[in-house]
Amino acid sequence: MDLGKQKSGAAGGRSRRRLANILTIGFVALSAAGGLGGGASAQSLGWFNFGPTGNDGPSYSTNRADPDFVREWEANPPKGYATLAKANIEATKMAVRQYTMIVGKGGWPQIPEPAPKTLRDDLMQYGTTRPDVALLRARLAASGDLRSANTTSNYFDNDVEKALQRFQASNGLTPTGIADKRTIVALNVPADVRLKQLKINLTRLQEAIPTTSKRYVVVNIPAAQIEAVENGAIVARYAGVVGKPERPTPLLKTPITDLNFNPMWRLPPTVISEDLIPRGREMQKKGQNVLVKFGIDAYAGGKKVDPQSINWEKVTPGTYTYSQQPGKENPLGFLKINFDSAHSVYMHDTPSDRIFGRNFRSESSGCIRVHNIENLAAWLLADQKGWNADRIAQIKEQGERMDVRLKKPVQLLFVYISAWATEDGVVQFRRDIYQKDGIGEVASSY
Template sequence: MDRGKQNSETAFGRAPGRFSAILRIGFVALSAAAGLASDASAQNFSWFNFGPTGNDGPSYTTNRTDPDFVREWEANPPKGFATLAKANIEATKMAVRQYTMIVGKGGWPQIPEPPPKTPRDSLMQYGTTDRAVALLRARLAASGEFRGTNTTSNYFDNELEKALQRYQAANGLAPTGIADKRTIAALNVPADVRLKQLKVNLTRLQEAIPATAKRYVVVNIPAAHIEAVENGAIVARYAGVVGKPERPTPLLRTPITDLNFNPMWRLPPTVISEDLIPRGREMQKKGQNVLVKFGIDAYAGGKKVDPQSINWEKVTPGTYTYSQKPGKENPLGFLKINFNNAHSVYMHDTPSDRIFGRNFRSESSGCIRVHNIEKLAAWLLAGQNGWSASRIAQVKEQGQRLDVRLKQPVQLLFVYISAWATEDGVVQFRRDIYQKDGIGEVASSY
């Protein structure tokens, strides 16, 4: 088989349309050995895409060992299926039954982890011969990604590489086909833990999906993805940055009401208490001023305060309010998306987009950073007189300060879905980053 051949599959499943056929056979997996599909049925499963996913879709290099491939994949995820698609409820019920069978058969084997700071050439990948390779085959056979007949070979061949890529894509990892430390940690989450996650998340899906409107935006926190959805079909998927575990992004359901182009940043309470004031005290000891360095203004009673007059050792949250004018240092970038909520959170651009190319993107103070946010803005403003993608690009280029209210508010949901299945039978898992699934740290640390 040509290892460079492009594949027409996607990380989140195929383009929608064959749900009834797939579910009629019960994922096929239920009629085989706890997740193993027959060869004929396996050809109907789709998992990832290394080529264009449409005229406006990302294009990935076929060299999956190239770090640029990982960055491109993470920053520009394929559209796939909507996380809150109605079909996902029945699909996830089927996945619960599938994983109940897997657990009943004893689960899957554990893969030995590579030692710390392992050289790249000693990781399991195409061409490796090692006893652990046979364990990897058995592990992927148990959950259904490896569909070959030879589950005992110690040689890492093309068939196993494809199986590992399928697994990685369905578990929120860039499908490199290399069994690195992070991938092995995900593989080693026990089957009974994955079953518990599916059951917990089935309830979440059953609560969230019926509440979705015809047109909505959803942020799935564990996946760090933002989806624009219309009439049940996903229009676009964007990489995002979500809150750190110590500053979690809240769950919410509220309409998006307005957009601020080239906005002023009004520092939220968490940033003031946990970042600005400690940094102010630290810099003051060095004879520096945090407000001057970062171009932040402090106000008391609505009046601007001389930054040099502030003694940071005496400042407490509530002493002042703070804001930062639009510019290169402004962490909101050129766009802020607003919605009513009690948590002082919002969605926004960022002046630095390198973080979107990382796999783990739980780095904010609770707000959501959105990659390619101008495309999301164009979708939100679609049909609104005077607004188009070119107008948004012009506003960005000129640094024009504008506030725009949506004539038709768009529903927004922040959800926590860490395990689900899509209508093509693909079972998805993401890190339980806030440990909400009741399973401890086992599925949050990779």
């Protein structure tokens, strides 16, 4: 339920280096068919699958086992390559051919998962010596992540660490270089399943890419990321929060039309029926009032209703409409981005940014929460006189209520791309969180 104040996480990991200095070795494509990237060098591939970071790329803690590194990486992803870039169609076709070869050779080995209560120090990581490491080497070599010719050693050396980080980054996991349970579950997704994903997502790419305009915003639901794209290149990539599997974010293509700064929250039907009313009944039994607790107003026929007069046992969806005034308790935060949608969804800020630092971010009721949304707003308003980052920051600081209509609507797409390849030859996979790929739970449970 998107009600209530959540504590904001403190920024950590102040001791940082630029991202490109953590690891400079990019993904090395499979050599069996000459490489997915057409012979691109490791140096030219930049940081894993994301492409060159440039001088304005994010920086991260150098201690990748530190929780601060995880939060920083997840909340501030590098720009990289656009998911809907035209070059990705041919790259994904090449990936299909490559994975067909992998499957033809028998795929890759399965790696034993760690016991549920295994401590971090007992996981496979740099310096570990045990038989499972040889399996890990063989697995990483099969997918092209491991360059070393040594695929039988039981020692977890620097080559294995780099290869595992490459795998993690291209599979939507934080590149810690530690083989935790989530990573091993991803490693154990069979090659033939990955091939099926590539084939079905190639069709999705072929349908979506030709529809993009010169300037657009895309939400890739499985990646839980938002991209602002101009002339085929990413201007910025943002961490997002997408709908839970039981409340999925819908697919859509529609223009962004206006922005609400410090907005009032009008509770959508799903939140009313599945969150507010059940919570109201629960709190009423304890002598509490959900509307008073969360500063929500109820209306009947356009008139405000006394919250103490409501019997939640008799309330049904449609009895009242509800709204919440701007403020610290408002789950929309200081900004809401609007567009036409038959599903009553929108993009918005949040009073708590801690969730953006998590790897799994399928937690909303269908709307999209956007990290650093003020930067996205500045880009959307860049062509409008009088608007810049400083003005938006001032509105946020002062809590000014304002609605702004875009003079030039910006195209918005919500897509479901869980497997694709980029122009550098890197094959990307993300969790099939809504199980749309027709492969069951095997690629959705990590």
